[in-house]
């Protein structure tokens with residue numbers, strides 16, 4: 001099923017170089033309709049809506065790819081920069097299960113991009129781009145949201161631990177090797193949640209992650225599902241987690257993760273699922289022999305940076321590549337279909353766009369998609385005061401439900417800190 005805004009005739013899109021600028025991209029965003037993909041001060045922010053597509057069904061991503069190709073063909077683009085992210089751009093937040101959930105694609109009226117220190121603005125049609133150079137006043141974005149009230153999401157912690165225990169038994173019975181189980185947490189504030197305040201705090205605290213916002217789903221993900229730059233493909237696969245500690249305890253936890261057979265097994269399923277899915281499209285694929293440690297303020301992960309080169313003559317676009325690799329065993333499990341069924345049986349919630357691909361795509365086919373993790377959906381309920389937070393964990397043989405619950409709490413704390421500060 002597809003719901004697109006009414007098709008418009010040829011539209012013009014103009015990119016203008018702004019040169020070196022220092023204004024943090026996230027401070028340019030308006031309160032409504034914030035779109036963002038920013039890491040270490042570079043990336044894209046956007047606002048306004050020149051076009052949108054909501055799509056669901058077994059061919060959702062192929063339909064979205066055709067829609068974007070058609071829109072680009074009808075666009076009269078002036079793009080003297082010609083770098084990834086300049087010219088026409090669409091932001092996307094794809095459902096965890098695109099066949100059943102709704103994926104959203106938004107073409108902003110204004111995009112401000114920054115790459116290698118150079119800033120540009122891209123404007124659709126006659127849209128007003130004044131905002132592109134006027135940063136949000138700190139007071140405007142920093143308004144206190146008052147007290148926060150938390151409530152269980154679909155499952156309370158005890159029931160969720162029961163689900164993890166059931167998953168371990170199914171794994172030990174030989175039904176599958178790994179499943180990722182997630183939980184949600186509801187939070188209601190005294191005053192409406194301002195996405196800019198949350199994004200600025202996430203970006204400040206987690207500079208090594210990709211801070212994103214699309215259609216009310218905001219977060220700071222450390223996991224890059226797929227980036228396409230010309231024929232180069234990059235991914236950062238994460239699976240296997242340990243909390244941070246203080247002083248010597250932190251070193252002990254890091255050494256524990258580096259030496260954990262369970263976490264390495266959990267990681268290997270995720271890397272294999274991505275590599276196997278990419279292989280038909282590439283003539284080179286570099287997968288590190290051993291994962292490294294990615295250290296974030298709240299957790300450490302086992303991480304593998306995978307690099308590939310798309311085969312010459314292979315015309316598969318980024319959205320189709322995303323459809324081919326998603327869901328990896330970092331968010332679903334192994335084997336994929338069995339794990340997806342078990343998630344449906346045990347998790348008791350609709351993931352929506354949590355753990356789905358999120359990012360952007362340009363008219364050349366370059367783009368970046370992360371996995372929507374360490375995130376929350378601003379539900380719009382309670383007059384914009386409510387958010388639904390998500391966190392999940394890979395479950396393999398030997399996983400301990402209490403330790404997994406603690407891991408979700410540590411992961412949830414990333415967004416909670418941004419809310420509470």
Ligand SMILES: C=C(O[C@H]1C=CC=C(C(=O)O)[C@@H]1O)C(=O)O
Nearest residue numbers: 238239240241330391392393394
């Ligand atoms: C599913 C999540 O994390 C995944 C990514 C990194 C590490 C993970 C883990 O160790 O379980 C998960 O596979 C989440 O943060 O909600």
